[in-house]
Amino acid sequence: MTSARTLYDKIVDRHRIASINNVQGAGETLLLYVDRTVLNEYTSPQAFSGLRQAGRTLWRPQAALGVVDHVNSTDPARRRDSADAQAQQQIAYFARNGRDFGIEMFDILHPRQGIEHVVLPDLGWVLPGLVIAAGDSHTTTYGAFGAVGFGIGTSDIEHLLATQTLVYRRLISMRVTIDGQLSAGITAKDAVMALIRLIGADGAAGHALEFAGSAITALGVEGRMTMCNMAVECGARVALMAPDDKVFDYVAGRPRSPAPALMDLARQAWRDLPSDPGARFDRDVQLQAETIPPMVSWGTSPDQASAIGDTVPDPLDLPVDRRRDAGRAIAYMGLRPNMRLQDVPIDRAFIGSCTNARLTDLRDAARILRGRKVAPGVRAMVSPGSSTVRREAEAEGLDRIFLDAGFEWRQSGCSMCLAMNDDVLAPGERCASSTNRNFEGRQGSGGRTHLMSPAMVAAAAVAGTLADVRDFPVLETW
The missing domain is CATH 3.30.499.10 (Aconitase, domain 3)
Structure with missing residues (x-):
């Protein structure tokens, strides 16, 4: 080495x-x-x-x-x-x-x-x-x-x-560099979904994937967690980001974090962790933040995703090795090639999971929901990622925003991310979801899952269809 x-x-x-x-x-x-x-x-x-x-x-x-x-x-x-x-x-x-x-x-x-x-x-x-x-x-x-x-x-x-x-x-290494600045309304969830679409569901298989670049440094810690969480959906066995002052400040003062006197020593040691200049990676991938749109999945794998302004792809327009899977996914999802994604109606809207149920995620959704109502016929739920997050959100009044809009304010747990509890889709139901996987039956037998950011879920809940969050300006400052 x-x-x-x-x-x-x-x-x-x-x-x-x-x-x-x-x-x-x-x-x-x-x-x-x-x-x-x-x-x-x-x-x-x-x-x-x-x-x-x-x-x-x-x-x-x-x-x-x-x-x-x-x-x-x-x-x-x-x-x-x-x-x-x-x-x-x-x-x-x-x-x-x-x-x-x-x-x-x-x-x-x-x-x-x-x-x-x-x-x-x-x-x-x-x-x-x-x-x-x-x-x-x-x-x-x-x-x-x-x-x-x-x-x-x-x-x-x-x-x-x-x-x-x-x-x-020991794994082989990959570096994913995202430079630039994410546009308004674009989140870490959109960025990682764009990466998965680019390299495929097995694009990082067997790799330790390190995220780098100015767009990554600009993310808050909770956005970084979203990206590392979903890196496994492109096959990464490990996902990493260089620890910095944002991380150190996030950790400090929590119930099980090091005592203040030890934190100073820890910070000094942690500063030596980032990859050295000139460190070799087995593979490099680059994205430009400004090119990343609001993303939504149309298929039954996280890499089957598109910009919200696009249409459902025609399998015949895809590479030969992807046509069969795309055709099966489109049929399972009850879609048609070339239909506008924004014309796809939803039955359910779900905000939750280990990917997107932290306080900043709930704030993002609440900004869209404040002063608006869930569309008739849509059942909308939010399950905070932990009881701690739930209390913090209630202290800020986020629960009232969700309830006033027509969302159910649930307790914490994996909930509708996977069909292992009583929060499940009925066969044929279509859900706008902030979760991490859209496999067949993932949210319930015969259920249809569209992955997106929490803010995009909120927009879809209000529209009653898959929707572009950029069409929903914040009505009140936070």
Whole structure:
């Protein structure tokens, strides 16, 4: 390896316990120390069962946190028995695992309950330079802080809990540089959707992807989380951004962040993390921020997306290797080639998920909704990313804006991002959604999902069709 190193390699090198195959650089297999993990009730049960069967205890129980988020109900009148019988059984077993193995748990009624990838930053538990692995692919979110985060399978969760290590293969690297300034109404969600459309759903497969450029530096921390979260949708195993003063200030003062005296020392150490000048990346991709439009998906993969002003593509106009998938997607979505996207009616509007349910996301949507009403026939819901975010939003009066517009103000949880709870689409229902995946049946069997930013969801809810947020000027200053 050269002396100039990437942010990714610096963090991996600091956490390497031993090399297993003695390969240098990408492709090296190593034993990697993992600083922290977060567990949920859906992906962890088999790991705990395996620990029990083997008679193993946890190496560092204090390095794990359990959060109920996938299967719980988000009914506004939250109760322990709100979830169905199967979900209650999963939640009960999760609570038992926490008690038996000494893991702190945030259950349904905990004041900090929420989606795991929102809860950890809420707490200040995600810090630059850490390695965080968890049983959820969107663990890449933590790259916004300059931390290496990645998803793992159930057997790896068991190994991690027992040893605090993983057998890990070092990734090849990609740098995505976005320079310039995003236009009015364009958000981090639009930027990452534009990237996924450009390189494809497997365009970053096997890579550690680092975002760079002036447009990235200009983003707030929560926008950066959105981009790192959705990087997995173009195949990235890790997504990273250089930590800076915005990150340091975001972390400072949170419940589990370093004490003030230690923060000063930490800041000094964190400033050495960014990639060195001259560090080599295996692949470089460039985008210009000014060219990024408001994005909306039309198909059943995140890379099947277009500018809101475009039409549904004709498969015959696409490259040969994409025609079959596009034709199937258009048929599933109940669309027609060449129809205007802004003519597509919606039945549901949903703001939530680990991608877009933070305070700034809710503010973006509320700016569009203030003084407006949801279109007749549209059921609109917002599920804040955590109970903490929900309280913060209520303190600003955002809940009243959503309620006055006709949105349901739900409790926190994964909610309609995936069909594992009672927030699901009926067959054939079409949803404008701020989530991360639009696969067939993702939000409910036969449901049709259009991905977009929270502000775009708000615009669609008001219009009753897919809509361009730029056609909805803010009626009042914030």
